[in-house]
Amino acid sequence: MRMKDLKPLIEKNRSYRRFDFGRKISEDFLVALVDAARMSQSAANLQPLSYITVSKEEMVTEVHKHMRWAGYLPDWNGPVNVERPVAYIVVLGNTEVKQTYREVDAGLAMQNMCICAAAEGIGSCMIGNLDKNMLVKLLEIPEQYEIIYAVAFGFPVEQVQIVPFAGDVKYYRNENQEHFVPKRLLKDILIKRG
Numbered sequence: 001m002r003m004k005d006l007k008p009l010i011e012k013n014r015s016y017r018r019f020d021f022g023r024k025i026s027e028d029f030l031v032a033l034v035d036a037a038r039m040s041q042s043a044a045n046l047q048p049l050s051y052i053t054v055s056k057e058e059m060v061t062e063v064h065k066h067m068r069w070a071g072y073l074p075d076w077n078g079p080v081n082v083e084r085p086v087a088y089i090v091v092l093g094n095t096e097v098k099q100t101y102r103e104v105d106a107g108l109a110m111q112n113m114c115i116c117a118a119a120e121g122i123g124s125c126m127i128g129n130l131d132k133n134m135l136v137k138l139l140e141i142p143e144q145y146e147i148i149y150a151v152a153f154g155f156p157v158e159q160v161q162i163v164p165f166a167g168d169v170k171y172y173r174n175e176n177q178e179h180f181v182p183k184r185l186l187k188d189i190l191i192k193r194g
């Protein structure tokens with residue numbers, strides 16, 4: 001694969017928050033995503049992360065209650081029932097393994113999963129704003145593990161598009177509920193070259 005093939009995938013790999021709840025994702029696919037996470041770079045190769053897959057509809061429904069969506073869209077309270085994610089992967093820190101740069105490791109692992117999902121037409125959203133205490137109880141997570149993030153998955157029913165940054169980082173939607181994500185321009189972030 002060449003960069004010209006990969007870059008469109010990176011562009012497509014946006015945060016999606018509205019999905020087709022009728023279109024499920026197999027448990028095997030989620031396990032394959034965790035396998036992709038397993039192969040991520042890791043500081044000192046410590047690999048402090050563990051995972052829980054959630055694909056059974058009843059449990060997805062329960063887990064979903066503890067996610068907070070799109071802080072920049074104050075008039076939107078998260079996806080309506082038929083637009084909920086159909087699966088979650090919860091990213092955990094295993095406290096029995098030394099934790100160095102754990103946040104970076106988690107980011108890399110989630111990125112691998114999201115990119116792989118995007119390659120199959122599946123949208124995702126990393127969720128850092130979640131009720132960890134409730135999820136620990138609900139998922140009966142053993143004491144040695146701490147929840148770091150969750151990633152929501154599903155087939156998107158929304159358009160998400162990058163637009164040039166014009167003074168505000170807040171994402172927004174137009175009247176057709178299309179979602180726009182401002183990204184800073186290359187010329188503004190590449191401060192020195194050569």
Ligand SMILES: Cc1cc2nc3c(=O)[nH]c(=O)nc-3n(C[C@H](O)[C@H](O)[C@H](O)COP(=O)(O)O)c2cc1C
Nearest residue numbers: 014015068069070071125126127128129130171181
């Ligand atoms: C570490 C991290 C945590 C995030 N947490 C949330 C969250 O709790 N809820 C949410 O709706 N989006 C969350 N997002 C998605 C961001 O809002 C999104 O990445 C950002 O708006 C840029 O959009 P893009 O992913 O399409 O480029 C998170 C993203 C990252 C990287």
